[in-house]
Amino acid sequence: MMPAESAKPIVTEGTPAEVFGAFLKLGLTSFGGPIAHLGYFRDELVLRRRWLSDQAYADLVALCQFLPGPASSQAGFALGMMRAGWLGALAAFLAFTLPSALALTVFAMTAGAISGPVGQGALHGLKIVAVAIVAQAVWGMARSLCPDRLRASIAVGAVVLLAFLPGAVGMMGAIVMGAVAGLLLIPAGPAVTPGQVRMPVTKTQAIVALGLFAALLVGLPLLAGLSQGVAVMDRFYRAGALVFGGGHVVLPLLQAEIVAPGWVSADQFLAGYGAAQAVPGPLFTFAAYLGAVLGPAPHGIAGAALALISVFLPGFLLLIGVLPFWSRFRSQPRAGAAMQGANAAVVGILGAALYSPVFTSSVFGMPDFALALACLIALMMWKAPPWMVVLMAAAGGIVLAFLTG
DSSP: OOHHHHTSOOOOOOOHHHHHHHHHHHHHHOOSOHHHHHHHHIIIIIIISOOSOHHHHHHHHHHHHHSSSOHHHHHHHHHHHHHHHHHHHHHHHHHHHHHHHHHHHHHHHHHTTOOHHHHHHHHHHHHHHHHHHHHHHHHHHHHHHOOSHHHHHHHHHHHHHHHHSOSHHHHHHHHHHHHHHHHHHSOOOOOOOOOOOOOSOOHHHHHHHHHHHHHHHHHHHHHGGGOHHHHHHHHHHHHHHTOOSSGGGHHHHHIIIIITTTSSOHHHHHHHHHHHTTSOSOGGGHHHHHHHHOSSSSOHHHHHHHHHHHHHHHHHHHHHHHGGGHHHHHTOHHHHHHHHHHHHHHHHHHHHHIIIIIITTTOOSHHHHHHHHHHHHHHHTSOOOHHHHHHHHHHHHHHHHHHHO
């Protein structure tokens, strides 16, 4: 960054149109997952555009990583709100989310027409690349979130729990177990002095948002029998409400909610997850693909829109609800210890998903395993961008279809 540019004064107010333009650029170019997205946000909005200070941005990122939900989308929502109020928040969400959501919806509505060895081989390659991508996520998260024996043990404990209690209940139990273990066993760190994050959210609005979050989390399962649309909203909302640790963690949650009841096949699920790696923007837009391919109605464009709104909504409600209280809560040393334990459990949850359904539904022999390993090496050792590895996997799947078919 040029010295003159870094010395530009911070201008905190803008317009929704300005926010939409900035986030549309990010939505079209931000590959690499939530951590990479936060880096893109910093480069574009902190260093280049000077919307806020580095300290304020770091505090905002800490909040979004603390809460369940899509961290990068929550950060974008908050940045848009800080810049241009409630309309700015909406503009940031739409601009960052729609490019990948539209691309995945189109893929969902055309993938069923793919046939023959070329088409089927490419789809199988998309399932295989999911093995490499999730393995990379598990490894990276384990290095940062489980750096010691205690947190590594919490992660293993989560895997053991899921081995005997699979599904959303087991995942919720693993996160609670990790938070309690962290609270009791991890030493408290020093008090944190937060940066200045000013948002146009009153305490009354925050309490209403938290109440709506809880009402939907409790009420939707009770109302799910009224219609299939409410049932779809219930399952995607619950998945979005329980995601700690980044976008990849939504994979096992959505698998438990959508594949287990037979609404989407395991093959469709993994093909869409592989395709989601080839588009920029938030990984949560995978929900648009799932909503479009749902067996029972609503599906198509209506299903994609319902699933997309439902999976993002709980994270945004929680963010709004916590914003006025974050500074005081973050200054409590034990809060950080509990979150360290919960994040370690998340690593175990994602590790369990790497085995089932990702590996067991994708790798059927040594040729498949070799392609998955080649994709993993390309990602981790050659540092190839994910979209390039996805294309490589699709081509490899086509080759395997001709060699083994």
